[in-house]
Amino acid sequence: MTRPIDVLHLGRDRVICAYEIDGVIVDPGPASSVDTLIDRLGPVEPRVLLLTHIHLDHAGATGVLCKRYPKLKVYVHEVGAPHLIDPSKLLKSAGRLYGDDMWELWGEVRPVPEDRITALSGGETVEGFRVAYTPGHASHHVSYLHEATGDAYVGDAAGVRIPPYAWTVAPTPPPEIDVEAWLDSLHTLACWNPQTLGLTHFGQVTQVTDHLHRMRMALVEQAERARHKDEETFIARMEQELFKATDPATVESFEQAAPPNQLYMGLERYWRKKAE
Ligand SMILES: [Zn+2]
Numbered sequence: 545m546t547r548p549i550d551v552l553h554l555g556r557d558r559v560i561c562a563y564e565i566d567g568v569i570v571d572p573g574p575a576s577s578v579d580t581l582i583d584r585l586g587p588v589e590p591r592v593l594l595l596t597h598i599h600l601d602h603a604g605a606t607g608v609l610c611k612r613y614p615k616l617k618v619y620v621h622e623v624g625a626p627h628l629i630d631p632s633k634l635l636k637s638a639g640r641l642y643g644d645d646m647w648e649l650w651g652e653v654r655p656v657p658e659d660r661i662t663a664l665s666g667g668e669t670v671e672g673f674r675v676a677y678t679p680g681h682a683s684h685h686v687s688y689l690h691e692a693t694g695d696a697y698v699g700d701a702a703g704v705r706i707p708p709y710a711w712t713v714a715p716t717p718p719p720e721i722d723v724e725a726w727l728d729s730l731h732t733l734a735c736w737n738p739q740t741l742g743l744t745h746f747g748q749v750t751q752v753t754d755h756l757h758r759m760r761m762a763l764v765e766q767a768e769r770a771r772h773k774d775e776e777t778f779i780a781r782m783e784q785e786l787f788k789a790t791d792p793a794t795v796e797s798f799e800q801a802a803p804p805n806q807l808y809m810g811l812e813r814y815w816r817k818k819a820e
Contacts, residue, residue, distance in 0.1 A: 546695055548747055550585045551577035551774070553601070558706050558746045558797040560601055563697055565603050565690060568592040568671055571744050572699040574604035576651030581605065582612075592603070592671050596684040596699025598624040600638055600650040601801075602744055607631070607654025618656060619670055620662035623684035628656040628697040631687070637719065641806060673697075679731065680726020681715060687706070687729075690737050695748070696738035701729050703759040704745040704802045711789035712755065713798065714763040716770075717806040723767045728759055745801035770811030778808045 545567045550571040553559040562581055565569040569590045572581055572594045583597045590613060598620065601674040606628060610616050620628060631653050635646075642649055662670065664686055666677025673688040681700040705712045714726075733741070734756050741749040741756075747754045782804045786795045795799055 546690070546693070546742070546748070549581060551580045552760070553577050553752075553800065556797060556800055558794070559800045561742075561744055561746045563742050565695075568594060568673075570594045570688060570742065571596055571602040571677060571699060572609055573602065573744075574600050574603040574650045575608045575653060576604070576649060578605040578608050578651070590616060591739075592687050593619065594671070594673060594697065595620040595624070595628075596678075596697065596701070596744070597685040598627050598634060599682065599700075600634075600653065602808060603628070604650045604653055604746055604784060607716070608652060609799060610656050610660050610818070611654060618661045619664055619675075621684040621686045622665055624664040624682075625661050628661060629658050631655055636730065638745075641717065643742060650751070658768045663815060664710035672779075674736075676729075676732050676736070680722050680729045683722070683725075684721045685706035685729070687733060689738060694737075694756060695742060696736055696740065697731060697742040699744050700724070702733060702741050702743055702749070704798065705743060705749065705758075706746050706790065706794050706797045706801070709790045709794060710751075710755070710784075711786070712758040712762045713786075713802055713807070714759065714766050714808040715802040715807065716763075716766060716814075718810040718813045721810040723763060723814060726763060727760065728733075730756055732813060739778065747814065766807065767811055767814070771815050775805065775808045775812070780803045782807070786804070 548563045560573045582799040678687045703712045708818045
């Protein structure tokens with residue numbers, strides 16, 4: 545049984561979704577919302593964290609949870625592992641994006657003891673989950689397929705979609721966006737032929753083929769727009785589309801999960817690096 549848990553990031557619903565599957569948690573979310581996670585877990589004591597990547601909105605609570613649960617095991621891609629053990633570089637990078645809002649947004653980021661971590665490279669099976677390397681959003685992003693149910697847990701690899709709407713946005717913040725690698729990762733996910741896609745932002749998608757198609761289109765469209773338009777136009781167009789496709793409260797959830805100015809910055813950087 546999978547349980548999607550809305551951790552109510554900054555008190556807002558439909559921003560960050562953690563998943564619990566028989567004591568396994570996929571992406572616990574940030575430390576700032578860890579009390580809600582623990583509260584909603586109820587009597588369940590988590591034994592394993594499967595991290596899709598180390599960004600603070602997905603994995604920020606890892607250190608705090610390791611302290612609270614002394615037997616908790618953590619799985620993460622090998623490139624991400626050192627930054628859980630010593631989060632200083634991760635915090636510096638996030639600080640450039642979030643500035644003075646760091647503490648309010650993400651809370652306490654504790655280092656993770658090395659002996660709790662199992663580093664992944666993709667291709668292995670752990671705790672009943674197949675692991676695939678799915679870069680594009682981050683160079684160390686992995687996705688998980690629960691073999692018993694066919695449910696996939698894909699972090700940010702399959703985009704941002706806030707129910708009840710199908711409208712999909714590609715989360716493209718700096719500094720590691722790679723559009724080609726991301727399109728390959730979407731192919732990798734499609735080849736799993738999963739029953740559902742568990743998005744961090746937000747919830748499980750059952751129309752898998754349609755969703756992956758929408759995500760591919762969103763990624764290509766956003767990339768093209770960032771290449772040819774300026775930041776102001778990029779943001780205005782995205783907001784127009786969001787308001788047209790959803791409702792004002794949902795736009796708030798979208799913009800908290802994936803701030804449009806950051807989506808522009810990540811793609812602008814991608815094109816600049818590519819030209820160099
Ligand atoms: Zn995210």
